[in-house]
Amino acid sequence: MPEKKYGKPARPFELWNIGNYETVYWQEREDEYLAFMLKLYQAQPLIGFRYLHGRKGDRAVHIGPLNAPVTMEEVEKVVIECRANNFNKADVLGW
Numbered sequence: 730m731p732e733k734k735y736g737k738p739a740r741p742f743e744l745w746n747i748g749n750y751e752t753v754y755w756q757e758r759e760d761e762y763l764a765f766m767l768k769l770y771q772a773q774p775l776i777g778f779r780y781l782h783g784r785k786g787d788r789a790v791h792i793g794p795l796n797a798p799v800t801m802e803e804v805e806k807v808v809i810e811c812r813a814n815n816f817n818k819a820d821v822l823g824w
Contacts, residue, residue: 755795766792766822780807781814789816793823 755762763782767774772783772790780803783790791807793799799821811819 759795762795763792770820770822772820778810778814780810781816781819784816785820787816787818789814789819791819791821793821795824797824799823 755765764774767783767790770783770785770790772785774783775781775789780791781789782792789807789811791803793803804821807819807821811817
């Protein structure tokens with residue numbers, strides 16, 4: 730019988746890949762990268778936040794860095810900013 734480590738069943742997720750070659754283009758264009766990723770994800774941009782880059786419906790959206798995977802510390806900061814701004818759900822997009 731599988732162990733229920735978190736007390737909840739796994740939920741679905743999507744995996745998209747834009748290709749490693751794309752990251753070279755976006756290196757010097759962080760604002761354009763964030764705008765492109767939000768558009769690709771069909772999310773609206775948010776301003777005035779440090780870790781929340783957009784919103785999709787009632788969900789906050791965070792876009793991870795181009796050159797590194799999303800870390801647990803980064804996710805914790807997203808959660809803190811969500812709680813402080815009345816977001817109960819967040820989508821974290823990362824490499």
